[in-house]
Amino acid sequence: MNNRNRGKNTGDDELFGSPKQTDKLKLAVQDMQYLLSRGYAEKASSELIGNRYRLKTRQIQAFRSASASVAQVEYRKSKQLLITDLKDQTVYLDGFNILILLESLLSEAYIFEGSxxxxxxxxxxxxxxxxxxxxxQSIEWVDLFFQKAQLQKLIxxxxxxxxxxxxxxxxxxxxxxxxxxxxxxxLEYNPDRFLAENAFIAISSDAWILDNAKNWFNLVEFLIEEEKLHVNLITLL
Structure with missing residues (x-):
């Protein structure tokens, strides 16, 4: 496995680094939520909105991943746990999802906070x-969370x-x-389904897992706030 960074792509500063671009992305997320809340298909909606605001492929990827319907947001929030809920619990962690997110964060790539x-x-x-x-360093951050949450086991x-x-x-x-x-x-052949069916508490930012898991915890939010991490953050709420 090669040593390198998981940082910004060439051109990301142009796509995400100015208020003009982030304002367009926020409007795109608002429009997307409107359409998703009325039952429109995600792919068709993202293409329509991308064309409307003349967005590039990575911008469409960003606002699409940050978007959810009003019902989805409310349902996900109803299952979100606090750090105090985790003491002495067994928690399942979506490995590549969280590891790559932390690597990107530490590489100062752009990170997007969604609806x-x-x-x-x-x-x-x-x-x-x-x-x-x-x-x-990413593994060490998970260890830090493990200690502070006083988990019984992390899988x-x-x-x-x-x-x-x-x-x-x-x-x-x-x-x-x-x-x-x-x-x-x-190691699982279908980790998303495994987490949804087997994890009483899941850690992931994957939308399908958040919709289908029994409960979930926002690990990255906890680390950013608890450790006051410097993040190249774009909030698209």
Whole structure:
């Protein structure tokens, strides 16, 4: 696995770095929520809105991931737990989703806060996970959360078909053994469904998981506020 950063793409400052662009994205999220709340399809709605505001592909990806219907936002919020709810609990963590989000945050890539209060990035696995310079620090942030929440157990769930999933499993297990942490790492063929069906408490920013899991916790929000992290944040609420 190569050492590199998971930072901004070339051109991201032009797409996201000015008030003019962020204002357009906020309007796009408002329009998207209006259409989704009335039953319009997500893909068609995002294309329509993207054309209206003349947005580029990565801008469409950003506002689409940040958008949800009014009913979805309310339903997700009704299942969101506080840090005090987690004491002595077993928590399941959406491995690639959270790890890559933390790596992006630490790389000073743009992070987007959506309608549901969750944070999302523009990176992806695309079949292969590559370790970056911020991977170790990201695991340490999860450890910090584990200690402060006083969890009984943390179970990382990774996509088994993704190349290098076995390697990141080994890295996390070696870290946990060195710190005597009650962590497990599991590889699943369908991690989203596994989390929705098996996790009483899930940690993810994936919209489908948030809609289908029993309960969830906003780990990235907690770390940003608790540790006063510097974040290249664009709030699209």
């Amino acid at each position: 549901d209060g969750c944070y999302r990035d523009l990176s992806g696995v695309h079949g292969t996970y590559k370790r970056v310079n911020q991977t170790q 990382w769930i990774f996509d088994k078909p993704v190349s290098n999933s076995g390697r990141i499993k080994q890295i996390i297990l070696e870290y946990a053994q060195g710190k005597n942490l009650n962590w497990e790492v599991e």
